Amino acid sequence: MRTGRGTAWFALPISIVLLTSACGGSGGGTDGGGSGGEQTDVTISVNSTEPENPLVPGNTNETGGGKVVDALFTGLVEYDPRTAEPSNAVAESIDTTDSQVYTIRLKPWTFHDGTPVTAQSFVDSWNYTAYSPNGQQNASFFAQIAGFDQVNTEDPDGTSGPLQAPQPPAQAMSGLRAVDDRTLEVTLAQPFSVFPTQLGYQAFMPLPQAFFTDRAAFEANPVGNGPFRFVSRQPGANIVLERYEQFAGERKPSVKGVEFRFYESVEAAYADVVSGNLDFLEIIPPSAIAGNLFETDLPGRSVSQTYLGLQRIGFPLYDARFQNPQLRQALSMAIDREAVNQQIFNGLKPPADGLVAPNVPGRIDGQCGELCTYQPAKAKQMFDATGFQGPIELTSNADSGNAEWMQATCVTITQALGRECNFVPVPTFGEFRSAINGREMSRIYRTGWVADYPSIENFLNPMYRTGGSTNDGEYSNPAVDALLARADAAPSTEEGNALYQEAERMIIQDMPAIPLYFQSVQAGWSPRLANVTVTQLRELDLFSVTATS
Amino acid sequence: MGRYVLRRLVQLVPVFLGTTFLIYLLVWAIPGDPFAGKCGDRPCPDAYITRMRAEFHLDDNVVVQYARYLGNLVQGDFGQTFNGTSVGALIAAAYPVTVRLALVALLIEAVIGLAAGVLTGLRSGGYLDNLVLVSTLFLIAIPVFVTGYVLQTVLGLRLGLISPTVSPAAGFGELIVPGFVLGSLSMAYVARLTRTSIAENRRTDYVRTAVAKGLTPRRVVGVHLLRNSAIPVVTFLGVDLGSLMGGAIVTEGIFNIRGVGGLIFRSIQTKEGATVTGVVVLLVVVYLLMNLLVDVLYAVLDPRIRYD
Numbered sequence: 013m014r015t016g017r018g019t020a021w022f023a024l025p026i027s028i029v030l031l032t033s034a035c036g037g038s039g040g041g042t043d044g045g046g047s048g049g050e051q052t053d054v055t056i057s058v059n060s061t062e063p064e065n066p067l068v069p070g071n072t073n074e075t076g077g078g079k080v081v082d083a084l085f086t087g088l089v090e091y092d093p094r095t096a097e098p099s100n101a102v103a104e105s106i107d108t109t110d111s112q113v114y115t116i117r118l119k120p121w122t123f124h125d126g127t128p129v130t131a132q133s134f135v136d137s138w139n140y141t142a143y144s145p146n147g148q149q150n151a152s153f154f155a156q157i158a159g160f161d162q163v164n165t166e167d168p169d170g171t172s173g174p175l176q177a178p179q180p181p182a183q184a185m186s187g188l189r190a191v192d193d194r195t196l197e198v199t200l201a202q203p204f205s206v207f208p209t210q211l212g213y214q215a216f217m218p219l220p221q222a223f224f225t226d227r228a229a230f231e232a233n234p235v236g237n238g239p240f241r242f243v244s245r246q247p248g249a250n251i252v253l254e255r256y257e258q259f260a261g262e263r264k265p266s267v268k269g270v271e272f273r274f275y276e277s278v279e280a281a282y283a284d285v286v287s288g289n290l291d292f293l294e295i296i297p298p299s300a301i302a303g304n305l306f307e308t309d310l311p312g313r314s315v316s317q318t319y320l321g322l323q324r325i326g327f328p329l330y331d332a333r334f335q336n337p338q339l340r341q342a343l344s345m346a347i348d349r350e351a352v353n354q355q356i357f358n359g360l361k362p363p364a365d366g367l368v369a370p371n372v373p374g375r376i377d378g379q380c381g382e383l384c385t386y387q388p389a390k391a392k393q394m395f396d397a398t399g400f401q402g403p404i405e406l407t408s409n410a411d412s413g414n415a416e417w418m419q420a421t422c423v424t425i426t427q428a429l430g431r432e433c434n435f436v437p438v439p440t441f442g443e444f445r446s447a448i449n450g451r452e453m454s455r456i457y458r459t460g461w462v463a464d465y466p467s468i469e470n471f472l473n474p475m476y477r478t479g480g481s482t483n484d485g486e487y488s489n490p491a492v493d494a495l496l497a498r499a500d501a502a503p504s505t506e507e508g509n510a511l512y513q514e515a516e517r518m519i520i521q522d523m524p525a526i527p528l529y530f531q532s533v534q535a536g537w538s539p540r541l542a543n544v545t546v547t548q549l550r551e552l553d554l555f556s557v558t559a560t561s
Numbered sequence: 562m563g564r565y566v567l568r569r570l571v572q573l574v575p576v577f578l579g580t581t582f583l584i585y586l587l588v589w590a591i592p593g594d595p596f597a598g599k600c601g602d603r604p605c606p607d608a609y610i611t612r613m614r615a616e617f618h619l620d621d622n623v624v625v626q627y628a629r630y631l632g633n634l635v636q637g638d639f640g641q642t643f644n645g646t647s648v649g650a651l652i653a654a655a656y657p658v659t660v661r662l663a664l665v666a667l668l669i670e671a672v673i674g675l676a677a678g679v680l681t682g683l684r685s686g687g688y689l690d691n692l693v694l695v696s697t698l699f700l701i702a703i704p705v706f707v708t709g710y711v712l713q714t715v716l717g718l719r720l721g722l723i724s725p726t727v728s729p730a731a732g733f734g735e736l737i738v739p740g741f742v743l744g745s746l747s748m749a750y751v752a753r754l755t756r757t758s759i760a761e762n763r764r765t766d767y768v769r770t771a772v773a774k775g776l777t778p779r780r781v782v783g784v785h786l787l788r789n790s791a792i793p794v795v796t797f798l799g800v801d802l803g804s805l806m807g808g809a810i811v812t813e814g815i816f817n818i819r820g821v822g823g824l825i826f827r828s829i830q831t832k833e834g835a836t837v838t839g840v841v842v843l844l845v846v847v848y849l850l851m852n853l854l855v856d857v858l859y860a861v862l863d864p865r866i867r868y869d
Contacts, residue, residue: 064647074601147612149600167607248654248819249729280817283725286718348656442831443593449604460602482603
């Protein structure tokens with residue numbers, strides 16, 4: 013019943029329709045705020061990958077670790093599984109008058125070891141993550157908070173140079189203050205209206221005192237404040253969590269526990285879902301996507317929907333050959349996105365019409381307009397006028413499933429422009445990222461983005477602002493920077509979003525990266541699961557899912 | 562014999578040191594920073610990379626790194642992966658699974674391969690001979706992953722006779738089908754090797770003598786013929802056990818067997834030098850010991866071969 017509709021969604025171009033059909037298609041679960049009903053003693057198994065780092069929220073930003081961290085921890089806010097709208101979780105209220113000083117009242121929650129979640133838990137946790145000698149991956153998320161530059165110093169010549177980063181003058185950010193056990197006051201360096209939305213991201217989770225007293229013991233047995241507590245971990249095999257019965261959140265999970273199981277291959281995991289050995293899989297192997305085989309293999313137990321992700325190809329703007337915006341616009345119009353979508357993705361990944369993924373709060377449709385529409389004749393005319401020499405070369409890492417669509421993209425470029433286009437892969441993701449990070453890229457490269465937190469801001473600031481944390485192409489436009497700064501400081505979300513949208517249109521005119529298609533997730537589950545909702549961040553909603561033994 | 566074995570065991574030491582050093586060097590030389598791809602489509606913060614490099618001593622000279630690794634290894638410490646898991650624990654979990662899988666595969670290929678080889682070698686040109694020749698040719702022609710996926714889909718998904726994947730415990734029973742897949746190619750080789758060897762030796766003088774002496778056919782074949790014909794087959798099986806253990810990546814991936822093949826593959830991709838070297842060290846030891854065992858078996862099988 014659910015299957016088949018999956019493809020139909022993408023024929024509808026309007027994201028509001030996408031949103032409502034996502035609600036209809038996601039398994040007939042309960043409405044967003046509700047939990048999954050009766051508590052049962054069934055433990056479900058969920059496909060995952062081995063976390064790449066110890067399970068510390070401030071140092072986790074990949075999907076394998078992220079799923080477990082999301083189940084173990086709950087932040088000040090959480091996101092609706094369907095609409096991705098933020099709502100208060102640990103926070104009772106988040107108040108501000110100027111988008112710069114936030115007063116956050118906390119509910120009386122406890123960690124899994126029984127200790128209370130206090131304002132000081134957040135202060136300590138955030139200071140730990142931001143302090144650069146601790147080397148946490150998510151440190152940059154605190155850059156908005158006053159005093160961040162006093163605790164986080166840059167290595168003046170990068171990691172490969174002989175110089176070391178100077179010791180930060182302070183250990184704590186001046187903008188963080190625990191007024192009392194249940195009141196947290198956060199002062200930002202500049203007004204930033206999106207700050208409350210950020211608070212549901214992993215970097216902002218609280219850590220218990222146990223973490224600071226014995227880090228090794230914590231890593232072996234993580235203690236969070238989320239709906240599930242840690243039970244066991246078998247390297248290379250699984251991580252098992254069980255329901256935390258004293259969980260204070262409004263929504264409570266129905267299942268007794270979750271086993272995050274690591275598979276040697278997606279194909280093996282898929283075979284297990286088909287035969288009912290695995291309960292949930294959020295990625296379907298290409299062999300089952302072909303001809304939409306998964307819809308027959310998993311009758312009534314699969315879903316296909318977009319999530320907050322965007323696939324792009326980016327230009328190394330530090331390379332003189334790519335500095336002409338006309339060239340970048342021409343290439344964008346030379347790509348037949350719909351043809352690639354139909355031929356490679358079976359129509360499951362809708363062509364991008366802007367820089368912001370569907371369902372992201374603040375997004376509007378059609379921002380890219382003409383420039384993302386396939387117009388071979390116009391593209392060829394513009395491209396020839398730029399005088400670009402040599403073949404067009406696209407690159408990506410070969411250790412992931414990107415070769416097919418990149419090759420297909422090349423084919424449409426060749427057809428439109430009559431120029432040679434080659435796909436030149438690099439063996440590993442590490443090597444690929446090394447070249448990008450070192451600003452040594454000389455080809456047009458694949459670059460994806462999945463939202464950290466649901467806001468249009470997260471699709472713009474990190475990638476297009478001068479010096480942004482993921483501005484890999486070294487794009488810089490002072491007018492865009494000024495507009496983004498104004499949007500950040502806007503007194504309300506609506507005014508902020510309007511300014512972000514204006515900035516988006518301005519960035520698209522420069523086309524520092526070509527938006528290609530929106531990411532979609534194909535998920536399947538075993539016959540014993542019901543009320544399955546796949547969140548906008550591509551995870552199984554562990555609150556609403558129910559299972560029979 | 563004892564001195565020979567001892568000499569061979571002492572020879573293991575330089576070989577062991579040489580291979581481990583080479584492997585360490587090779588992993589170290591894989592291009593790309595191991596932490597460059599750790600943060601998704603976002604560059605990792607410099608502070609994170611600096612901390613990790615310091616924690617794993619990656620800024621030292623590669624020889625110094627190797628010496629430190631070897632020093633720890635001698636004390637039984639295989640080191641840690643980048644996510645803080647002990648490599649020793651990973652190997653302890655993966656190795657028994659791989660050994661079981663390799664043994665099942667070896668047993669299947671030895672029993673079926675030898676039986677088919679002996680039967681067809683004795684009656685070459687018959688119906689059975691042609692059947693074995695065609696079916697082994699078929700097995701040699703199709704790649705392992707085709708055999709694997711076909712058996713998994715048909716037996717596991719369509720007929721429901723087996724579970725499509727192997728549980729973490731990976732008992733012998735669960736490993737029969739994966740073992741068959743893994744051993745199928747070698748099984749075909751063993752059958753053909755045995756067949757040729759038997760057919761050749763059937764016409765030798767000592768077999769004619771044995772028959773002329775009036776020995777029962779069972780004794781002629783079982784003792785005189787088979788023993789001599791087994792030498793090339795034993796060589797093949799011995800070396801094959803080594804490659805079955807290290808080269809089961811495809812089979813392990815299809816049936817989700819958590820063995821060393823997948824472990825090495827993932828570790829190479831993420832430049833986890835400690836894991837790759839640790840696992841390969843053990844594979845090298847197994848390989849060397851198997852070779853020694855094969856050489857010793859020669860002397861047992863063929864009285865003309867002496868080592869002292």
